[in-house]
Amino acid sequence: AQSVTQLDSHVSVSEGTPVLLRCNYSSSYSPSLFWYVQHPNKGLQLLLKYTSAATLVKGINGFEAEFKKSETSFHLTKPSAHMSDAAEYFCVVSTRGGADGLTFGKGTHLIIQP
Amino acid sequence: DTGVSQDPRHKITKRGQNVTFRCDPISEHNRLYWYRQTLGQGPEFLTYFQNEAQLEKSRLLSDRFSAERPKGSFSTLEIQRTEQGDSAMYLCASSLATGSYGYTFGSGTRLTVV
Numbered sequence: 001a002q003s004v005t006q007l008d009s010h011v012s013v014s015e016g017t018p019v020l021l022r023c024n025y026s027s028s029y030s031p032s033l034f035w036y037v038q039h040p041n042k043g044l045q046l047l048l049k050y051t052s053a054a055t056l057v058k059g060i061n062g063f064e065a066e067f068k069k070s071e072t073s074f075h076l077t078k079p080s081a082h083m084s085d086a087a088e089y090f091c092v093v094s095t096r097g098g099a100d101g102l103t104f105g106k107g108t109h110l111i112i113q114p
Numbered sequence: 115d116t117g118v119s120q121d122p123r124h125k126i127t128k129r130g131q132n133v134t135f136r137c138d139p140i141s142e143h144n145r146l147y148w149y150r151q152t153l154g155q156g157p158e159f160l161t162y163f164q165n166e167a168q169l170e171k172s173r174l175l176s177d178r179f180s181a182e183r184p185k186g187s188f189s190t191l192e193i194q195r196t197e198q199g200d201s202a203m204y205l206c207a208s209s210l211a212t213g214s215y216g217y218t219f220g221s222g223t224r225l226t227v228v
Contacts, residue, residue: 046218049214090156090157107155107156
């Protein structure tokens, strides 16, 4: 079994300040973890992925995430928010090579204040 | 390759009618997944194929839902006797065998049952 909990349904930050989106996971097997972004009326775009290599993962648009097995966490960060980062962000877990599909969190809506 | 294509983008149907959606994956991807996303929620896994074999279908929402991938290329998702509760975005994703390089999503088909 696998599950994902995104700890905040909404996060609001000012442009130019750091972003932190929190994610905890649960899985019976070694997980692969992903963050996807969904802009309004757009498809899901892969930001970054962890698949048992380096625990600090760098993605597109300046985002990064750190896999912490002891805390079962995979939080997403960005040093400086940009207006274009406003979107819905999903933390996703996969196990057994995708045989159980991807399990998505409920999403975190990121709001960027000017 | 232009990514994962889904057709149609929008479908409005009357309750009780059958609908069929099509997904064309990235050509070299042998895995294909279907998800459903309702408003304000993360996508929910429905089923997946490896080549033409449907390896997981227990998560299909009811026996009114079925999917095929007859030649291991494109896939169709059919909903029979649609109900208003079927209104949602239906997403298709594809990947290489274990998904370790990530999953590419299409833009989805938005179904409205009236």
